[in-house]
Amino acid sequence: MTHRGRIVQSTGQWYEVAYAQGDDSQTISCRLPGRFRLEDHKLTNPIAVGDYVHFSRNDDGSGSIEEIEDRQNYLIRESTHHKEGNQILVSNIDCAYVVQSIKKPNIKRGFLDRFLVTCEAYQIPARIILNKMDLAEDKDKPHIDNLAELYDSLGYNVLLTSIKDEESLERLKEDLQDKTSVFVGPSGVGKTSLLNHIEPSINHKVGAVSDYNEKGVHTTTFAKLLPLQLGGYLVDTPGLREFGLVNIEPWELSLFFPEMLEFRQQCKFNNCTHSHEPGCGVMEAFEEGHIHPDRYDSYLNILDSLEND
Numbered sequence: 021m022t023h024r025g026r027i028v029q030s031t032g033q034w035y036e037v038a039y040a041q042g043d044d045s046q047t048i049s050c051r052l053p054g055r056f057r058l059e060d061h062k063l064t065n066p067i068a069v070g071d072y073v074h075f076s077r078n079d080d081g082s083g084s085i086e087e088i089e090d091r092q093n094y095l096i097r098e099s100t101h102h103k104e105g106n107q108i109l110v111s112n113i114d115c116a117y118v119v120q121s122i123k124k125p126n127i128k129r130g131f132l133d134r135f136l137v138t139c140e141a142y143q144i145p146a147r148i149i150l151n152k153m154d155l156a157e158d159k160d161k162p163h164i165d166n167l168a169e170l171y172d173s174l175g176y177n178v179l180l181t182s183i184k185d186e187e188s189l190e191r192l193k194e195d196l197q198d199k200t201s202v203f204v205g206p207s208g209v210g211k212t213s214l215l216n217h218i219e220p221s222i223n224h225k226v227g228a229v230s231d232y233n234e235k236g237v238h239t240t241t242f243a244k245l246l247p248l249q250l251g252g253y254l255v256d257t258p259g260l261r262e263f264g265l266v267n268i269e270p271w272e273l274s275l276f277f278p279e280m281l282e283f284r285q286q287c288k289f290n291n292c293t294h295s296h297e298p299g300c301g302v303m304e305a306f307e308e309g310h311i312h313p314d315r316y317d318s319y320l321n322i323l324d325s326l327e328n329d
């Protein structure tokens with residue numbers, strides 16, 4: 021007889037699997053039998069935190085993983101152990117939140133757009149958190165409103181938060197309920213602070229540099245799923261900062277800009293990069309004001325980095 025559960029943590033050899041036991045949630049340490057082989061040779065791990073699995077119980081109280089369900093999506097990073105290949109960091113994510121602060125540090129549009137492209141490429145729904153709203157002055161507000169309007173119109177919900185504004189945190193909690201979510205964003209924007217307010221039991225150190233040990237050496241860390249009292253999980257993975265755009269060809273980039281989809285079909289060349297080609301539907305749409313100049317600018321910047329890779 022097998023049971024269904026979800027991997028919430030891993031040491032590389034053992035997998036902690038959470039499963040429902042009546043109304044409660046339990047965990048069991050499981051091993052992955054050697055017969056599981058990598059089918060996709062670009063990946064270095066056959067199983068990842070976030071995977072839904074079926075396991076059987078052993079006499080000693082441990083479990084054996086019998087089956088891994090197909091993944092809805094996953095985030096990868098280039099493996100640090102293997103020269104080639106990517107490691108799945110975490111799978112089955114319902115929503116990725118790109119966290120930025122409106123001040124200290126300022127909003128980084130480049131980071132934001134790059135990350136949204138990554139989410140589109142990995143088929144992970146994305147939302148945006150603009151944090152530290154308590155630092156906004158009256159003169160900043162029109163700019164913030166414009167930004168929120170732009171990204172909302174592209175299908176990325178924008179949440180305005182401050183750890184000093186309880187109401188904004190309640191809205192965020194409602195958003196997170198019963199979902200598996202991940203927070204990403206530059207250093208210092210308040211990711212840890214937000215997590216601590218949402219789930220005080222997590223109690224991470226604010227301002228801690230979690231990615232590196234005291235000597236500044238990168239430490240290999242596996243992702244974890246932190247259960248939320250309100251239902252759902254938050255992904256805790258320091259390695260997320262390094263993850264970038266893997267395997268995107270320059271001509272594909274516009275597939276991940278929702279506002280370009282309609283216009284790219286009108287391009288004369290089907291491998292058009294919308295940067296210099298004649299008969300380009302995207303450039304025409306930009307000139308007619310259908311694509312925001314800042315987004316087109318981000319597009320060109322990312323294209324440039326893909327072409328020079």
Ligand SMILES: Nc1nc2c(ncn2[C@@H]2O[C@H](COP(=O)(O)OP(=O)(O)OP(=O)(O)O)[C@@H](O)[C@H]2O)c(=O)[nH]1
Pocket residue numbers: 151152153154155181182183184205206207208209210211212213214225226227228229230
């Ligand atoms: N004014 C204000 N300060 C905040 C807010 N949220 C976080 N901070 C402060 O911003 C600083 C950085 O917060 P962290 O939570 O460590 O930021 P982080 O994004 O987790 O940073 P890394 O761990 O480096 O990625 C701390 O001094 C927090 O107290 C907010 O809403 N308003």
Ligand SMILES: [Zn+2]
Pocket residue numbers: 284287288292293294295297299300301302303
């Ligand atoms: Zn084009």
